[in-house]
Amino acid sequence: MRRSTSTARRACALGTTAALVVLTTGLGIMTATAANAAPSDTDGSVSVQADPTQTETPAPTDTPSPTVTPAPTTTPSPTSTPAPTGEPTPTGSTAPTFPLLPHLRSSAPAASDATDASTTAAAAAPTVTITGDAKVGSTLKASTTGFDKQLATPTFSWTNEATGDELGSDQFYDVQPTDAGSVIVVTVKGKDSTGAVAEATAKTTSEVTQDPVFVDESGTPLDSGTEADEDTYYLPQDATAGEAFSYTFRAEGSPAPEYALAWYYDDEEDSIDNVESNQAEAQADSTLGFGWEEDGDVNGDGEYTPEDQLPKGITFDPTTGELSGTATEASTYDFAVTATSGDVTTTVYAELTVDPGAAYGLAAQALDAGLLDGDKGSLYVIRPDGTVVGFTLDPNGDGFFADDSDLLDHVSVKQGGTLLVYGTPVDRFGNDVDSTDDDGNPTVKATVTSNVASDVVKPYTEDGAEDFGVTSVTFPHASTHTLTVSAEALQPVSFDVEVTPTVAPAVAVVPTATGTGTGGQLAYTGSDATGALPWALGLVLAGAGLIGARTLRRRHAQR
Structure with a gap:
């Protein structure tokens, strides 16, 4: 075997030895393992391919060279392929197991590098x-x-x-x-x-999810009911007094909506406190109409709740949204219904109308004739059972009712005074029944009789009042008189009139004709017959004493 004594080979051997020592002692990476080396020179150096840029580094004198395992004997290389001049030919030695320097490493990735590449690919x-x-x-x-x-x-x-x-x-x-x-x-x-x-x-x-929205029976969203008193939803069918009624509020939403009754007025001005106080005040002032309770607790549960806005006899099922029952008082009723899905609530402001049933009997109204002159006087409503609700009106005052008005439970008139009496058809619950034809003319005209022969009973014919069956009754004598109002087959109504005596005997005033034949005075009143129909008579002819005032009270109570 050829031996090399060149300076380059010696420097390379020393450099390799020094690198192995540094890697072993300084970096803690390499564990001493056996390796096959190139043939040694006579001075103990190892022959390897030198890095062109590597400088000669003397080996430490106190550090022995790593022990190497002699290379196994191999078959000499064929003579036909000689090794290049100056380069020893390896004799079948294996690759060293220690890590190579960075510039000598293979380009193939290590196992850890492959794992990192896989993670990067998954993340992307x-x-x-x-x-x-x-x-x-x-x-x-x-x-x-x-x-x-x-x-x-x-x-x-x-x-x-x-x-x-x-x-x-x-x-x-x-x-x-x-x-x-x-x-x-x-x-x-x-x-x-x-x-x-x-x-x-x-x-x-x-x-x-779906915010709840109220819909009609066909599933179309309601086009009204979003604002109280401004955009009210009028139920598509009315209830009738004495007949079963049912209407179901429907709302689409997810989760499935939950229903509840709510106050019709929900702003600060019309808060629950205001609603409750107004209801109590209205009930204390008057019980006009039929079916009114003595307080606001209509359903009798001991509390004043939104359910009390419904007609008596009508209930609401919060599970199904159904409004059902049998009402007895004809009027209009405002209330609100809410539908809640999750944390979203939708409100519809609704109004239910209860119509009267079939005509059964008569109710009566009576008012002081002095109201036609603008004087303060009383208006009375006589229910079918003969009970009386009255109050004092002041046409010239600031309000509809007189400031000193108290509820009156009987009809009273001074001796010589006159009452205008008018009968209206009612159903069996006392609700006024419309009795006019297509032209607005009444189809039922009541007649009035008195149990006192001296009473002057005659039709009131001024300003077309005779078409409505208004009767004038004058009371010359002080005593208790009974008037009866009847019409055809309807149940009549009777009530007592207390005629109180005056200091001087009452004298009937007879109209005096003028020389021109124009003008003239109304009997017992002194008002000009050529003027417009006085508002008090209009109130009677329209039945407002029973209908309008009751509706007024109902709405006032709900506010």
Whole structure:
């Protein structure tokens, strides 16, 4: 074997030895292992390929060279292929097991490098996320990462998770009412940055919700009822006194709406305290109409609650939203219903009308004739059972009712005074029944009789009042008189009139004709017959003493 004594080979051997020592003692990386070395020179150096830029480093004198295992005997290289001049030919030695210096390492990645590459590839996999509220009416967006749009345009597919139904194929999706209660899935297909086909999916984190909205029987949203006293929802069918009634409030929403009654007035001005105080005041002032309770607790549960806004006999089922029952008092009733889905509540402000039943009997009204002159006087409502509710009116005062008005429970008139009496048809609950034809003329005209022969009873014919059956009754003698109002087959009504004596005998005033024949005075009143119909007579002829005042009280009580 040839031996090399050149300076370059000696320097290379020393440099390699020094590097091995540093790696072993300084970095703690290498564990001493056996290795096959190139043939040694006579001075103990190891022959390796030198790095061109490596400088000669003397070996430490106190550090022995690492022990090497002699190379196994191998078959000499064929003589036909001689080794290059100056380069020893390895004799089948194996590669060293210690780490190589960075510039001598193989380009193949280590095991840890392969793991890092796998993690990076997984992190870069395409993804999709859904943004937007999962609520009917909202818009969802599919936001993607990792898809290479230069290689392929991503495609989108929105589906219903439960049914698999296709919903849309755009990046955006408008949530429909039919999606309420469902989970929506989006699938995106395309290519990743390597050109490989990729797919990603995402779904809403919860079921689609829907804010509650009130609808009619066909499912169409109501076009009214959003604002109290401004946009009231009038129930499509009326109730009739004495007949069963039912109407169901319906609302669409997800989760399924829960219903409740609420106050018709919900602002600060018309707060519950104000509603309750007004109701108590109205009940203390008057009990006009029929079916009124002595306090605001209409349903008798011991509290004043929104249920008391309903007609007596009508109840509300919060589970189904059904309003049902049998009412007895004809009037209009304002109340509110709420529908709540999740944390969202919708309110509809509604009004129910209760119509009177069929005509059964008569109620009566009587008023002091002096009201026609603008004097303060009394108006009386006589119920079918003969009970009386009266109050004092002041036409020239600031208000409709006189300041000193108290409820009156009997009819009273001074001796010589006159009452105008008018009868109206009522149903069996005492509700006024409309008795006019298509032209507005009354079809029922009541007659009035007295049990005292001296009473002057005659039709009141001024200003067309005779068409309405108004009767004038004058009382010359002080005593208790009984008047009876009747009409055809209807149940008549009777009531007592207390005629109080005066200091001087009452004298009937007879109208005096003028020389021109124009003008003239109304009997017993002194008012000019050529003037417009006085408001008090209009009140009677319109039945407002029973209808208007009752409605006024009802609405005042609810406010």
